Amino acid sequence: MILYLDMDEVLADTYGAHIEIYNEEFGESLTKEDCMGREVWQCVPQARQQSVKDHARQDGFFRPLKPIEDSIRVVRELQKKHEIYIASAAMQFPNSLREKSDWLDEYFPFIPWQNRILLGHKHILDGDVLIDDRSYNLKNFKGRGMLFTSPHNVHENHYERVNTWPEIAGLLL
Amino acid sequence: MILYLDMDEVLADTYGAHIEIYNEEFGESLTKEDCMGREVWQCVPQARQQSVKDHARQDGFFRPLKPIEDSIRVVRELQKKHEIYIASAAMQFPNSLREKSDWLDEYFPFIPWQNRILLGHKHILDGDVLIDDRSYNLKNFKGRGMLFTSPHNVHENHYERVNTWPEIAGLLL
Structure with missing residues (x-):
């Protein structure tokens, strides 16, 4: 086949990396369990959503996954x-x-x-x-x-x- | 469809670029007409073939095509x-x-x-x-x-x- x-x-x-970067940047402790049924950007306060959406466009995001x-x-x-x-x-x-x-x-x-x-x-x-x-x-x-x-x-x-x-x-x- | x-x-x-880079590097005047039926690297002296084969692995080769x-x-x-x-x-x-x-x-x-x-x-x-x-x-x-x-x-x-x-x-x- x-x-x-x-x-x-x-x-x-990739999902884990979004959470890790978010937590580091904002000093939070978001977990996968907090996010069930949603994208990571949907689990953070509105003012921080664009920052999470932008992760994947940054150099160096994918290589360390x-x-x-x-x-x-x-x-x-x-x-x-x-x-x-x-x-x-x-x-x-x-x-x-x-x-x-x-x-x-x-x-x-x-x-x-x-x-x-x-x-x-x-x-x-x-x-x-x-x-x-x-x-x-x-x-x-x-x-x-x-x-x-x-x-x-x-x-x-x-x-x-x-x-x-x-x-x-x-x-x- | x-x-x-x-x-x-x-x-x-791409073919034209191989010829252009070869001609610049070695001061030659190879043309597409000289190469009919062959790859560019097959149209140059043996000592220069690897140099032509290496073009495509070099940064900046594809962008200016x-x-x-x-x-x-x-x-x-x-x-x-x-x-x-x-x-x-x-x-x-x-x-x-x-x-x-x-x-x-x-x-x-x-x-x-x-x-x-x-x-x-x-x-x-x-x-x-x-x-x-x-x-x-x-x-x-x-x-x-x-x-x-x-x-x-x-x-x-x-x-x-x-x-x-x-x-x-x-x-x-």
């Missing part, structure tokens, strides 16, 4: 059985392009450049499975769409949900 | 009738990612980020037409593959060939 894996919130903990738990190990296993592509809607953030390539070189060096995709619309991808945290990316995908749980999507219930990488291993290995 | 357009040698004159004649005008016309995506196998050159995004902002600002794709393998694209100068990109594409003429591919005869953008306009408008 051909599998497409999103980066932010599926392989890389932490990998999502178990993702590296499970993707390596999946690769033995399936054709794996990483597909990130990165074109929205030109500053992120090189950082995402470098990040993959560090954490997923076993995914070669031929199998890395930085794009916008994901419905142009031809394949069997797309694992993504954004329902709008799954919406027009012709294969099996799996919604990877992230704090912002916990109330979404139109897609097959996967909560963790070991759960994905159970389904696709 | 959904159309995918390659960048290098289809929208941007000149648009291919008539490409901007015809792509703008095509966009009125078709869904247009730009698909460049840029992941091989991490230094090119931001430069390609900035280049598109300058010359093809009417192609939004949602319709820009930087990738490796192109056979993962789901659509009707792929216009590319590399036969290996057309090989496994499921739609109509069109080989855009570049000096290096003039002897290739396994694909439908298009020589110029006005010719593409005649076929797809």
Whole structure:
């Protein structure tokens, strides 16, 4: 099978980084638990929302992201059985392009450049499975769409949900 | 229809830039006509081949590329009738990612980020037409593959060939 894996919130903990940067900047102690069902910017006072929205446009935001738990190990296993592509809607953030390539070189060096995709619309991808945290990316995908749980999507219930990488291993290995 | 357009040698004159940089560096006067059927690096003395091969890995190589004649005008016309995506196998050159995004902002600002794709393998694209100068990109594409003429591919005869953008306009408008 051909599998497409999103980066932010599926392989890389972007949500956690937004919270961490916010807490450092404003001396707060916001947690993921405080934010269930919302974007990070929606969980902060209005006067600080633009600051959170601007994180992703800043140089150095994407490169230090932490990998999502178990993702590296499970993707390596999946690769033995399936054709794996990483597909990130990165074109929205030109500053992120090189950082995402470098990040993959560090954490997923076993995914070669031929199998890395930085794009916008994901419905142009031809394949069997797309694992993504954004329902709008799954919406027009012709294969099996799996919604990877992230704090912002916990109330979404139109897609097959996967909560963790070991759960994905159970389904696709 | 959904159309995918390659960048290098289809929208941007990468071949011409290789020749220009080579000529400047070595005080030569190589022309495209000298190179028919070959890559630029294959047209220079062996001791200089690596230097030409290294061009694309250098910062600042992609950003100043000149648009291919008539490409901007015809792509703008095509966009009125078709869904247009730009698909460049840029992941091989991490230094090119931001430069390609900035280049598109300058010359093809009417192609939004949602319709820009930087990738490796192109056979993962789901659509009707792929216009590319590399036969290996057309090989496994499921739609109509069109080989855009570049000096290096003039002897290739396994694909439908298009020589110029006005010719593409005649076929797809």
